[in-house]
Amino acid sequence: MALIKSISGIRGTIGGKPGDTLSPLDVVRFTAAYGTLILAESENKKIVIGRDGRISGEMVQQLVVSTLIALGLDVVDLGLSTTPTVEMAVVFEKAAGGIILTASHNPKEWNALKLLNSKGEFISGEIGSKLLEIAAKEDFVFAGVDQLGSYTTNNDLLQKHIDTVVNYPLVDVAAIKKAKFKIVLDAINSTGAFAVPMLLKALGVTQITVLNGEVNGKFAHNPEPLPENLLELCNEVQKQKADMGIAVDPDVDRLCFVCEDGTLFGEEYTLVAVADYVLKNRKGNTVSNMSSTRALKDVTLKHGGQYTPSAVGEVNVVTKMKAVNAVIGGEGNGGIIVPDLHYGRDALIGIALFLTHLAKEKKSVRQLRNTYPDYFMSKNKIELTPGFDLKKIFDHIKKKYKNNEINTEDGLKIEFENDWVHLRTSNTEPIIRIYAESNFETTASNIAQKLMKDIREAM
Numbered sequence: 001m002a003l004i005k006s007i008s009g010i011r012g013t014i015g016g017k018p019g020d021t022l023s024p025l026d027v028v029r030f031t032a033a034y035g036t037l038i039l040a041e042s043e044n045k046k047i048v049i050g051r052d053g054r055i056s057g058e059m060v061q062q063l064v065v066s067t068l069i070a071l072g073l074d075v076v077d078l079g080l081s082t083t084p085t086v087e088m089a090v091v092f093e094k095a096a097g098g099i100i101l102t103a104s105h106n107p108k109e110w111n112a113l114k115l116l117n118s119k120g121e122f123i124s125g126e127i128g129s130k131l132l133e134i135a136a137k138e139d140f141v142f143a144g145v146d147q148l149g150s151y152t153t154n155n156d157l158l159q160k161h162i163d164t165v166v167n168y169p170l171v172d173v174a175a176i177k178k179a180k181f182k183i184v185l186d187a188i189n190s191t192g193a194f195a196v197p198m199l200l201k202a203l204g205v206t207q208i209t210v211l212n213g214e215v216n217g218k219f220a221h222n223p224e225p226l227p228e229n230l231l232e233l234c235n236e237v238q239k240q241k242a243d244m245g246i247a248v249d250p251d252v253d254r255l256c257f258v259c260e261d262g263t264l265f266g267e268e269y270t271l272v273a274v275a276d277y278v279l280k281n282r283k284g285n286t287v288s289n290m291s292s293t294r295a296l297k298d299v300t301l302k303h304g305g306q307y308t309p310s311a312v313g314e315v316n317v318v319t320k321m322k323a324v325n326a327v328i329g330g331e332g333n334g335g336i337i338v339p340d341l342h343y344g345r346d347a348l349i350g351i352a353l354f355l356t357h358l359a360k361e362k363k364s365v366r367q368l369r370n371t372y373p374d375y376f377m378s379k380n381k382i383e384l385t386p387g388f389d390l391k392k393i394f395d396h397i398k399k400k401y402k403n404n405e406i407n408t409e410d411g412l413k414i415e416f417e418n419d420w421v422h423l424r425t426s427n428t429e430p431i432i433r434i435y436a437e438s439n440f441e442t443t444a445s446n447i448a449q450k451l452m453k454d455i456r457e458a459m
Contacts, residue, residue: 005132006427007125007313011103011112014056022111027063032142033135034099034115035071037127042118044096045149046074048089050081051101052251053190055217056111060101064113065151072143074150078157080215082195082252083114084346088164089157090120091342097123102251105224105333106428108217121343122315158195162348166202168341170281171352175359177204182242184209184258186233188223189216190250192347199348203355211236223249225256225334226379227264238262244358244365248347254334255347257354259366267334268293272372274336274350275328277357279303284327287320289313290413291422291435292332295373311410313427318343332377376441378448381431382455390425393432396458397423397451414451421447423455 003012012022103110187193245258310320335345411424
């Protein structure tokens with residue numbers, strides 16, 4: 001059981017004691033703190049909300065809606081939706097902010113409040129700190145009966161989001177339609193089950209098979225789109241002789257592809273391929289977090305741009321993208337950010353750009369993957385026990401690798417001659433993530449295992 005407050009929102013497991021989990025009291029407390037901040041900073045009282053398909057979604061939604069109305073805020077409820085749709089809807093609706101009810105890639109027992117500003121972007125760390133202070137003090141005042149907020153629903157904004165994607169200048173619907181792609185989608189029992197097929201049909205794709213398409217939040221497998229969780233999709237692509245498989249996470253902001261032979265394109269290479277296409281058509285710079293593959297840097301330099309790493313977390317990537325005027329960016333977990341569409345990870349624009357790239361290259365998915373550098377990443381994690389001393393752990397490792405180049409902007413990133421390893425606590429789970437990359441799969445795995453042993457020694 002856990003409650004995590006970070007730049008990725010207020011996230012926790014359902015059930016248990018208030019303060020230790022995302023209990024109903026905690027949902028109300030943090031929603032009230034967010035609403036109080038909105039009222040203090042804006043005369044605009046409109047807030048957009050939407051949720052993924054989680055079992056707890058409707059319960060959390062009712063708590064959030066009632067709390068916002070009780071503060072005197074006007075709620076526009078998209079119901080079942082996607083994270084990027086809610087982000088864009090804040091702008092479409094000229095709202096003061098938005099809340100997405102999703103724990104993204106976390107298992108079914110988790111849920112979260114992802115909090116947005118008036119630009120449809122995640123609130124900053126500074127605003128987040130103010131929110132936590134208000135919540136801790138319960139420093140909020142609810143409205144009188146004559147000042148209660150209003151409640152409306154809007155079911156048109158997903159279509160508006162899709163229309164915006166389809167009409168994006170670098171998306172070529174005619175080329176996609178001509179390619180006659182046959183696609184298998186793993187929708188992991190959440191809102192991708194209807195959002196992605198809506199997009200594909202709008203792009204002219206008619207041969208679509210949906211796996212795990214019932215939106216019930218009873219995830220058929222761990223919802224994080226990692227290789228071990230996508231065996232069903234890989235097998236079905238081969239069985240159907242499909243051109244590709246597509247997997248999204250429950251809130252449709254992460255994306256990965258399966259090649260026609262049932263092998264994985266690699267979630268790290270989703271951004272690489274989309275960036276390659278964008279940079280062919282639009283010169284500029286790129287950004288990804290420092291846990292992402294160096295292949296993006298290679299592709300960026302090939303096209304004459306500059307690559308800049310950022311700390312992990314969407315808000316950090318967006319801040320860096322704005323600073324270097326990046327034309328494309330995101331995260332190696334399959335998160336694509338196209339800034340002139342909106343500053344948020346968006347699997348729908350990622351799919352549209354990838355399919356355009358594939359159609360124009362006239363290659364299979366495997367052939368396209370073979371055009372990019374081969375780096376291998378080993379992704380691991382160690383669960384943290386209550387009361388762990390992170391500083392002690394990291395100090396131990398810094399001392400051990402003092403002769404190597406070390407970056408401490410976000411956890412610890414240690415550079416070796418041709419390889420790297422990145423250690424950091426997760427924004428979304430009580431774990432330390434250990435990512436290592438090398439030209440050789442065994443080397444990446446060995447580096448990760450060695451660092452995991454170092455962490456256990458320090459613990």
